[in-house]
Amino acid sequence: MPSPTRPDAVVTIAADPWCPHNCTAGSPDEGYAVDIAREAFALSGIKVQYVNMSWARALQQTESGHIDAVVGAFVSDAPNFVFPDQASGYSRTALFTNPESDWQWEGIESLQDQTLMVINGYSYSPEIDAYVDRHKDDPARVLVLSGTSPLNRAIELLEQGRSDVFPEDQAVMNWTIRNSDHSIVPRQAAMIYESPFYIAFSPAKSDSPKLSKLLSQGIIKLRESGKFEQILAPYGLSQP
Template sequence: MYGTIAALFSILILCSLMSFSAMAQSTLVVVSDQWMPYYGENGTRDEGYAVDVLRAIFEPKGWTVEYKELPWQRALDDMRNGHADITISKSKEETPDFIFSTQTLGKNAMCFYTNRPDWKFTGPDSLDTVKTGLVQGYGYRDWFLEKVRRKPHLFYSLHGNDAFPRLVSMLKEDRIQALPGNQAVVDYYIQTNQLLDQVFFAGCVDDPEQLYFAISPANPLRSKLLVTAIDKGLATMRVSGQLNYLLIKYNLKHWVPVKADSPSAPNHTQ
């Protein structure tokens, strides 16, 4: 009996190793809308922090990393039907059916920006005095989505791969007066497009979420192997300093130092 159990266990281990070996020449499909500094323009030097991390982890193992820019809702659909492997989770609540890495990629602080220097976000009620833009399909906080549902006349939504830049243009034209977004993403866009004198920081929600790599649930065995590779790869990159280099490249901050003998300690960027 013991010999049979041991043999079955050995077979399972061998199958897992064979599966990972067979995947070693596979293509990893990464999808997202443009969300710099995490996801940028495909094929450029600045494809984004998340894409650079995945290339650093998987390409030395023989994988081909294929990054596709898609509207966010289309990206989620492709993840669910198995046409894509990985994206960044902008909210775990948005995609509870996905499989997540255990290592974080940063904080998803929901902050508000405005074209009116005197307007500040002080809570949900402060949105009653402005018209607010949003991207269809994004995982906003429940209270925010409830407010959109109850007072739709105060909100303007767009969809598509260029929804966020279009909303910023509407903000500049005063067609909307407030726009929520990830602080690192909006700050990067404002600085890159020299909008510091036109788009102003107005405050953040007090409960920032963590960002993770989200893996397609369509193939559980493949996804489990991907999670293992990502978590080990991130731990190695942290200890080697490679991940810190990418943070500096994309102006992401702050990095909590990790001791060389503790590669599995959690990391936090914001």
Template structure:
């Protein structure tokens, strides 16, 4: 009898553990952020997709490198949201796409330019944010010295250098850029900037669940089912529209 009660307690504990998970996160408004409503739109999509499958998400916010490492080691269940790569596929179960990120080249309206390939960017004064990957062609041209790229500490610093005329172009996720401009820059400053309509890179971002944790293969399938339900309900499109409506530079 005592053994049976112990077994039931262990089983209940396992079920409870599976129905609540700890995910790491970072600061990337309006997609992700500790103090944003719903912790950002990407966090909201992840949490609500899991909720449709009866799983509660508890978020933890850390610097990005630490967030990824904690999930990789299995110290946390997973992390949101990240690009897909072969290396990450080896370490994580990778979800269906949560949101799409499009990087565009921001510039001053007084400094119009056109481009069709990375080679067309030669001779321009370019900045990028440290640790950011702007796509294979851009990264290779930067590494080979074909593009002169100054790496800065933050996206905001890049926009300020752009406004100051110290650089000619700055690659930035369009939605993130609009949000940052509206939160940290004046209307007069915003009016001086635009972006080229050709994306530098466009990628899907995913939830990662650690392969170190038993049961995560099944949980990523549950998440994908919940995500599909959320999309079919129209809520994903609604949430993404809500963060984009007030963000425009007139392009």
């Protein structure tokens, strides 16, 4: 742009840290999805401001138009948001337990005698999301975590035996364990869902469709030039 609606040519995107997809704002490595957004928008002369807050707050702030977009969204996270044609990355959701657990995933019914731990506002899979919605008011069935660092808290609760099962992106869990001092390595019990994720734009802002289109155009150019792969490489990842 710039345009009368966005004279400063800055797009603000938000999320809680979900590294390596999106990490801590202002750190040397802010996550490949943030790096891709910066490079893609730069092709249109637009800068990206990335900020951290809880995921639930990021969704609320974006829905109301106080923030331009969230990074790391499934369509099921925010179905009324404006989604680009091009995904920013790919997520594989697994179920994790205490390493001493021998619990096995045999479909949603196998959670009946387990405490499932989830992060407020997150979407995991259609089946898990529906289960959480049914039992969110029963803390013996579903324990909901909030805040800007809920993953570390989730690992602590698994270690303490205060929760049984936790769904999380496989790459995010692996990254967190490699880069933290947790005394346990959660056991991966099952892989349950795979999905692309996106930078999703505010339904309250009139220029969201244009920003979405510019982002998609930029991502296509990054893929064609090989820059997309170059951005992924330092994070130990490649395009799916």
